[in-house]
Amino acid sequence: MTAAIETRGLSKQYRRTWALRDCTLAIPQGHVVGLVGPNGAGKTTLLRLATGGLMATRGTISVLGEPPAAGPAQLARVGFVAQDTPAYARMRVADHLRLGAWLNPGWDDELARRRIAQVGLDPRQRAGSLSGGQRAQLALTLALAKRPELLLLDEPVASLDPLARREFLRSLMEAVAEHSTSVVLSSHLVTDLERVCDYLIVLVASQVRVAGEVSELLATHYRLAGPRRDPGTLPAGQDVIEESHTDKQSTLLIRTGEPIHDPAWTVTPVSMEELVLAYMNPANDIPARRPQLGVAS
Amino acid sequence: MIRLTWLQFRTQAFAALAAMAAFAVLLAATGPHLASLYAASGLSGCHVDSCQSLAGSFDAEVSTYTSLYVISVGIILLAPAIIGLFWGAPLIARELETGTSDLAWNQSVTRTRWLAVKLTVVGLTAMAVTEALSLMQGWWAAPLGRAVTDGAPQGPLSQDRFTQLVFATHGITPLGYAAFAFALGVTVGALIRRTIPAMAVTLALFLALQIAMPLWIRPHFASPDRTVIATAGGFEAGGATGPGGTTLTLVATSLPGQPGAWILSSGPVNAAGQPVSTTPAACDAPSIASSPDFYGCLTSHGIREAISYQPASRYWPFQWAETGLYLALALALAGYCFRRLNRRRS
Numbered sequence: 351m352t353a354a355i356e357t358r359g360l361s362k363q364y365r366r367t368w369a370l371r372d373c374t375l376a377i378p379q380g381h382v383v384g385l386v387g388p389n390g391a392g393k394t395t396l397l398r399l400a401t402g403g404l405m406a407t408r409g410t411i412s413v414l415g416e417p418p419a420a421g422p423a424q425l426a427r428v429g430f431v432a433q434d435t436p437a438y439a440r441m442r443v444a445d446h447l448r449l450g451a452w453l454n455p456g457w458d459d460e461l462a463r464r465r466i467a468q469v470g471l472d473p474r475q476r477a478g479s480l481s482g483g484q485r486a487q488l489a490l491t492l493a494l495a496k497r498p499e500l501l502l503l504d505e506p507v508a509s510l511d512p513l514a515r516r517e518f519l520r521s522l523m524e525a526v527a528e529h530s531t532s533v534v535l536s537s538h539l540v541t542d543l544e545r546v547c548d549y550l551i552v553l554v555a556s557q558v559r560v561a562g563e564v565s566e567l568l569a570t571h572y573r574l575a576g577p578r579r580d581p582g583t584l585p586a587g588q589d590v591i592e593e594s595h596t597d598k599q600s601t602l603l604i605r606t607g608e609p610i611h612d613p614a615w616t617v618t619p620v621s622m623e624e625l626v627l628a629y630m631n632p633a634n635d636i637p638a639r640r641p642q643l644g645v646a647s
Numbered sequence: 648m649i650r651l652t653w654l655q656f657r658t659q660a661f662a663a664l665a666a667m668a669a670f671a672v673l674l675a676a677t678g679p680h681l682a683s684l685y686a687a688s689g690l691s692g693c694h695v696d697s698c699q700s701l702a703g704s705f706d707a708e709v710s711t712y713t714s715l716y717v718i719s720v721g722i723i724l725l726a727p728a729i730i731g732l733f734w735g736a737p738l739i740a741r742e743l744e745t746g747t748s749d750l751a752w753n754q755s756v757t758r759t760r761w762l763a764v765k766l767t768v769v770g771l772t773a774m775a776v777t778e779a780l781s782l783m784q785g786w787w788a789a790p791l792g793r794a795v796t797d798g799a800p801q802g803p804l805s806q807d808r809f810t811q812l813v814f815a816t817h818g819i820t821p822l823g824y825a826a827f828a829f830a831l832g833v834t835v836g837a838l839i840r841r842t843i844p845a846m847a848v849t850l851a852l853f854l855a856l857q858i859a860m861p862l863w864i865r866p867h868f869a870s871p872d873r874t875v876i877a878t879a880g881g882f883e884a885g886g887a888t889g890p891g892g893t894t895l896t897l898v899a900t901s902l903p904g905q906p907g908a909w910i911l912s913s914g915p916v917n918a919a920g921q922p923v924s925t926t927p928a929a930c931d932a933p934s935i936a937s938s939p940d941f942y943g944c945l946t947s948h949g950i951r952e953a954i955s956y957q958p959a960s961r962y963w964p965f966q967w968a969e970t971g972l973y974l975a976l977a978l979a980l981a982g983y984c985f986r987r988l989n990r991r992r993s
Contacts, residue, residue: 403752489750
């Protein structure tokens with residue numbers, strides 16, 4: 351099965367600054383992928399490279415096995431909702447649906463109308479008078495009714511209040527489950543994504559810090575607490591992600607594929623939020639791992 | 648894609664249609680009267696001797712239409728600029744500015760096709776609108792043009808076809824201007840990415856070219872013909888007394904035997920063909936300088952008038968050359984827009 355998104359050494363430079371650097375990823379299809387990182391980490395750049403809205407400075411990217419935006423057929427397979435969920439202010443909601451029907455051969459008009467009714471949008475209303483949440487729903491409807499195989503959403507809930515946020519993600523998940531669409535959605539807050547995503551990518555300072563299935567990540571990360579100890583003395587295969595020490599105690603967050611036998615440690619599982627925060631902390635020196643090119647499942 | 652283009656463009660299209668209708672009504676209401684004035688003037692088929700005076704009285708009768716003439720010509724001159732500003736500049740810039748490019752360019756339509764349809768539909772409409780305005784005004788002003796052919800003196804209403812205002816508003820040049828101004832607006836919008844600044848820059852660039860064209864470019868479409876004729880009536884003479892004697896300027900306003908020729912430059916020369924800048928002392932006496940003998944005196948001193956001009960027969964070649972130049976520029980700009988959109992720096 352081809353990867354939803356596969357990149358090798360993908361880099362994007364704006365004038366002097368690198369927005370994305372040496373990004374090597376293989377995101378399998380069939381996942382809801384959370385792309386998490388602080389503001390300015392390169393999330394938008396990565397998503398735009400995947401839509402074909404940007405050209406890479408170096409490296410390669412393929413989306414569903416083809417170069418992004420290679421042609422009408424490839425464009426039809428990928429849906430994209432930009433960060434500010436744009437809509438034509440002077441056009442009515444119904445006009446947006448007509449636009450979608452005209453420009454997309456795979457347009458599902460029934461789905462579009464049903465969703466518009468579900469989220470309570472008036473087809474006669476002009477998009478300029480919609481609230482942020484309503485506009486986000488309109489943009490999502492356009493992207494969903496296109497019936498893409500891969501849906502990319504850039505900070506879809508950033509501008510929404512907590513209630514609208516939950517409603518938006520709920521309706522997204524319903525629609526995605528119905529058509530088994532692969533989704534990549536970005537956010538700078540892990541709490542937004544915790545409940546919906548089953549695959550995680552943490553992007554910090556234009557570099558990928560960790561990527562993998564959530565269940566696999568949670569099963570291989572542990573918090574160790576015990577008497578003070580130099581992390582360098584840990585057995586091979588235990589990578590320290592985060593460490594903190596007092597005079598007598600050490601607390602470590604480690605990644606390992608093997609069981610921990612050392613009885614000196616008190617081992618506790620980590621939550622997704624802890625894990626993401628540890629990877630996002632720029633003070634932590636993440637040990638290099640072999641990029642996971644093998645596509646799972 | 649054509650349907651989307653229409654959906655987004657229809658407001659502007661209706662505005663243009665309304666403006667054209669108003670223009671047509673204004674001209675249709677006054678055109679027949681203008682034509683009847685010409686028919687009654689007796690200019691058509693007049694004898695050479697009487698033409699001049701008949702034309703003079705015709706000019707006086709139609710002088711009430713001067714403002715309408717100037718306004719209609721102004722509208723045709725401004726139409727391409729307005730199109731470049733309001734149709735061209737926002738075409739890409741507004742999409743980028745409001746972020747709707749993310750919507751438009753993530754449907755199952757490539758950017759190339761999106762731009763091709765937009766440029767074709769809006770660009771052809773722009774050309775059609777401008778040329779329609781020009782044809783309507785041309786119909787309305789036809790009696791004035793015939794009066795010029797009949798020998799009416801040059802005035803605000805009766806000008807040769809080669810005069811800048813007439814050349815730029817009739818024939819096929821409006822097609823070229825409209826296409827170029829539109830493509831220029833689109834290109835500047837794609838580069839600046841903000842609508843209002845793009846409009847300002849488009850206007851500045853378009854005006855600059857429209858001013859440069861008749862002054863420095865159009866005269867060189869073909870190397871001008873040159874002739875040397877005897878000094879006689881039909882010149883605007885001038886001079887100023889200075890320490891070296893009285894300077895001499897002689898500007899030809901028409902060329903005998905070459906009606907409608909575009910005179911590029913003219914000035915007095917001596918028998919050897921060298922330019923003359925001072926009036927011979929013998930012709931400088933006040934009694935002579937203001938009399939018809941002045942020209943006789945100049946002639947007796949071997950002074951003749953050198954004129955470089957484009958003959959009237961070059962009107963259509965020049966129309967084609969200028970329109971072709973503008974269309975070529977428009978196509979080059981459009982080509983650049985395609986490249987720019989596909990380089991995807993957005």
